[in-house]
Amino acid sequence: MENDLESMRARLAEVRLRIEIAARAVHRDPAEVMLVAVSKTHDANMVVAAIMAGQRLFGENRVQEATAKFAGIAQEHPGTLVHLIGPLQTNKARDGVRIADVIESVDRPKLLRALADAVQKEGKCPALLIQVNVGDEPQKAGVARAEADDFIAACRAEFGASVRGVMGIPPAERDPRPHFVWLAACARRNGLDTISMGMSGDFEIAIAEGATHVRVGSAIFGNRPASAATT
Numbered sequence: 570m571e572n573d574l575e576s577m578r579a580r581l582a583e584v585r586l587r588i589e590i591a592a593r594a595v596h597r598d599p600a601e602v603m604l605v606a607v608s609k610t611h612d613a614n615m616v617v618a619a620i621m622a623g624q625r626l627f628g629e630n631r632v633q634e635a636t637a638k639f640a641g642i643a644q645e646h647p648g649t650l651v652h653l654i655g656p657l658q659t660n661k662a663r664d665g666v667r668i669a670d671v672i673e674s675v676d677r678p679k680l681l682r683a684l685a686d687a688v689q690k691e692g693k694c695p696a697l698l699i700q701v702n703v704g705d706e707p708q709k710a711g712v713a714r715a716e717a718d719d720f721i722a723a724c725r726a727e728f729g730a731s732v733r734g735v736m737g738i739p740p741a742e743r744d745p746r747p748h749f750v751w752l753a754a755c756a757r758r759n760g761l762d763t764i765s766m767g768m769s770g771d772f773e774i775a776i777a778e779g780a781t782h783v784r785v786g787s788a789i790f791g792n793r794p795a796s797a798a799t800t
C-alpha cells in the first residue's frame with residue numbers, strides 16, 4: 570500500500586508536470602486545465618490512493634461501476650467529483666444523475682429527454698457536456714458535427730446554465746489536432762467554457778488547442794484490460 574501510494578504520487582506528479590509544461594508552452598495558465606483521472610476498470614483502492622495524492626476529479630464510463638466505486642468514497646472524501654464519460658443508456662439516466670457531478674456524454678435527443686425526466690425526479694442536475702463525434706465515425710458516440718449547434722441549443726433550452734461545454738474523442742491513429750481545433754471552435758461559437766478533450770496519448774496537443782479538461786487514464790493508473798474500449 571505504501572508502495573502503491575508512492576508510485577501513484579509519482580505518476581500523478583508526472584502527468585501534472587506534463588500538463589504544466591504543455592500549458593506554459595502556449596502561454597496558458599496551467600490552473601485552467603483540470604485533470605480528470607479516468608479510473609474505469611481500476612478498483613476503489615487505486616482511487617483512494619489517487620485521492621491521497623491530491624486528485625479530486627475522476628472519470629468513469631459506466632454508471633454501475635461508478636456507483637459501486639464512488640458512492641462510499643464520495644462520502645468519506647468530500648470534494649471528490651465524478652465525471653461520467655462513457656455512452657449513457659437512457660435507462661441509466663436516473664442513476665447517472667444520482668452519481669455524477671458532471672455528465673460529459675450527452676449526445677442525442679432521446680438521452681436529453683431521459684435526463685430531463687431524471688433531473689426532475691432527482692431534484693438536481695449535474696453539469697452537462699455535449700459529446701460531439703468530431704471524426705463523424707459511425708461506430709462512435711456523439712452528436713454529428715453538423716448537428717452539434719442545434720443539439721447544444723436544444724440542451725440549453727432544457728437545462729439552461731447546467732450545459733457547460735463540449736467533449737470529444739478524435740479518431741484513433743490519426744492526427745488529433747484538427748479535431749481538437751474544431752471542438753474548441755464549436756465551444757467558442759456557442760459561448761461555452763468547458764472543453765473536455767485529450768487522453769493519455771494526446772493531452773498535450775489538446776491543451777495547446779484549448780482543452781480545459783483532459784481525461785487521463787492509463788498514464789495515471791496503468792493499462793486496462795483490452796476489453797475496456799474507448800467509445
Ligand SMILES: *Cc1c(COP(=O)(O)O)cnc(C)c1O
Nearest residue numbers: 607654768769784785786787799
Ligand atoms: C478511457 C477513456 C479515457 C482515458 O483514456 P487513456 O488513453 O487511458 O488516457 C478518456 N476518455 C474517455 C471517453 C474514455 O473512455
